[in-house]
Every structure is written in C-alpha cells, then in structure tokens.
Amino acid sequence: MLKDEQIALLKDISASIAFDDRLAAVDELVMEGYLVKDGDLYELTAKGEMEVEAHAALQSPL
Numbered sequence: 480m481l482k483d484e485q486i487a488l489l490k491d492i493s494a495s496i497a498f499d500d501r502l503a504a505v506d507e508l509v510m511e512g513y514l515v516k517d518g519d520l521y522e523l524t525a526k527g528e529m530e531v532e533a534h535a536a537l538q539s540p541l
Contacts, residue, residue, distance in 0.1 A: 481513070486534045489513060492521050493531060 488504055508514045513527035
C-alpha cells in the first residue's frame, strides 16, 4: 500500500501539476509501476489509477 505522500504525487501527476522538487519520489513510483514517462511527461498506469481511486474510496465518508 502506498503512503499518503505517494498518493498525493499520483494525484498531482494526474492533474498535471509540476513536481520538480519531488523528482526522486516520482522516479520511485515509475520503478514500482505506478507511472510511466513519455518524453517529458509522466502518466499514471492502470496500477496508479487504481491506487488513486482506492485511496479516494477510503477517504470518502459513508
């Protein structure tokens, strides 16, 4: 399971927010299969999208 800060990175990338100061953490997410790099852009993989959705579901009030 990912840490909250890793989920925040995935959400930022999904929303196309700059993250230059967190590049090492982004590279770790690439190595773990949550992101792919396409040129200068990062995109969520299916695994990354599922993690963001699962985290959102856990945060939603019932």
